[in-house]
Structure formats: structure tokens, C-alpha cells
Amino acid sequence: MNRLIKTIEKIQITAGIIFLVIFFLATLLQIITRYMGMSVLWTEELANNAFIWAIFMGAAVMVNHKEHFTFDFLQMKLNQKNRLYLNIFIDALLVAFNVLITMYGFQLLEHFWNYTWETVPVLKMGFVWLAVPVMSVTMILYSVDHIAGSIGKLRKMNGKEVGN
DSSP states (O other): OHHHHHHHHHHHHHHHHHHHHHHHHHHHHHHHHHHTTOOOTHHHHHHHHHHHHHHHHHHHHHHHTTOSSOOHHHHHHSOHHHHHHHHHHHHHHHHHHHHHHHHHHHHHHHHHTTOBOSSOTTSBTHHHHTHHHHHHHHHHHHHHHHHHHHHHHHHHHOGGGGTO
16 A cells, blocks of 8 residues: 555655646746737636646645644654544544545546636546546555555554554
């Protein structure tokens, strides 16, 4: 499972970087062409949609690094065992939240699949909305992996706490 998680994370980081570069280049092209007195209409829409993908991929990676959602103040006050229980609780909340995001993400995807970009009608908005379920499904995978890791650490500490 650990190898799968690392592979997914590398893919998401790579995709996020690619989409950030696309965002930057589209924005740069937009600035240059406006300065020259021209307007390239599709650059704004491309930049917006690339930014959406970059942000959603980055958000999922931050969940994997536990830098996206945490209670630092409470964690610092707890002993290691209770910290693990808090981590399990937080990751369980993230799983529940992301199950809902996945369900609604697929509804959005279905609804907007055949909509097209304003400036480039051959491109479908569905590809933009695909970022939502991709993010939420990977967040679920990352959170389940964290839960499994925390349970494993609890078992190592004292098998009686986890029902052995």
C-alpha cells in the first residue's frame, strides 16, 4: 500500500507542477499580448482551469503530508497514544467528508461533462470538474493509509487498546 500511495503522490505532484506551469505560461501570454494591444481570449480560461487542477492536486498531497487539516494545539498537549487516537479521528472525518465530496463531485462531473469552454468549444468542462473526484478519492486513500498506520502504531504500543 505504501508504494501505491507514494506513486499516486508523485503523479499528483507532477500533475500539479504541470498545471502550475500551464497557469503561469497562460497568464504570462495574456499579459504580453495585452501589452502589445492584442487579446488572446482563451488564455484566461486556460489559466483558471489549470489553476483549479493545480490547487486540487496540491490539496490532496497536503492531506497525505498531514499539512492540510490538523489541530496542532491539541496535539501538542496529548501523549503519544492519545495523539494517535486524535489522528484516527481526524482522518476518519476526512474520509467521511471526502466520501461526500466524491459523491457530489461525480454528480457535478455528470452534470457539466458536455458543457464546453467558452473560448475553446472543443474542450469539455467535464475535464475541469474531474479534478474534484480525483482529489477526493486520493484524499480518501491517503486518510485510510494514515488510519492504518496509526492503528499499527497503537498495536505496537499495546495490543490491548485495539482489541487484540
